[in-house]
Amino acid sequence: MIRKYLNANHGFSMVELIVVIAIMAILSTGLVSIINLLSGRQARSIANDIYASLGKTRVLTMAKSSGVADVSSDADIYLEIELTTTSSGSYDKCYIRIINNSIEVDEIVLSASLLTSFKVYTGSGVTFDSINDTSYELLGSNICNKGMNILVIAFSRSTGELIPIDSAGNQITKIKIIQGNKNYSITFWSATGKYVLEKE
Secondary structure, eight states: OHHHHHHHOOOOOHHHHHHHHHHHHHHHHHHHHHHHHHHTHHHHHHHHHHHHHHHHHHHHHHHSOSOOOSSGGGOSEEEEEEEEEOTTSSEEEEEEEEEETTEEEEEEEEEOTTOSEEEEEEESSSSOOTTTSEEEESTTOOSSSSOTTEEEEOBOTTTOOBOOSSTTOOEEEEEEEEETTEEEEEEEETTTTEEEEEEO
């Protein structure tokens, strides 16, 4: 009788163990993607890299002695932000480039697949004004005549102030990067060239 009981208790079979491990792997993969979406890590990373690149662009511009442009897209030193899409039309990559005399000095490529929105606000340029400023979704917009999904930001050599982004004299007042319920914004003051990164 005791021998019969011992032979019946073999534990888990190899198939059962493999099934349990596969289920755990699937659940952990889903959990990691949910945590990334809720934490807003992609939006924060893009906002931080744009902020850092703005500083590099401004320093590079003010270190040069000549060549002030009237419009950002005509400047010889500028920051270019480009969003690309997948075949289904959702965000894919965010390219942040510093251009000096048509030569790419620096490029950062980040995944943008989890972004909900990338908004650009333009207006008088004094400060961000949600009532009077015009909001563009960068994806599908030709804001500064440089091409679809591209934003160009440039600074004046003599004063460090922002150069208008189009021939109508519009200034960039804010960039808002949204991932789920996490919002990161860079607010600009065109007259001084100052910009501030904030989590909203």
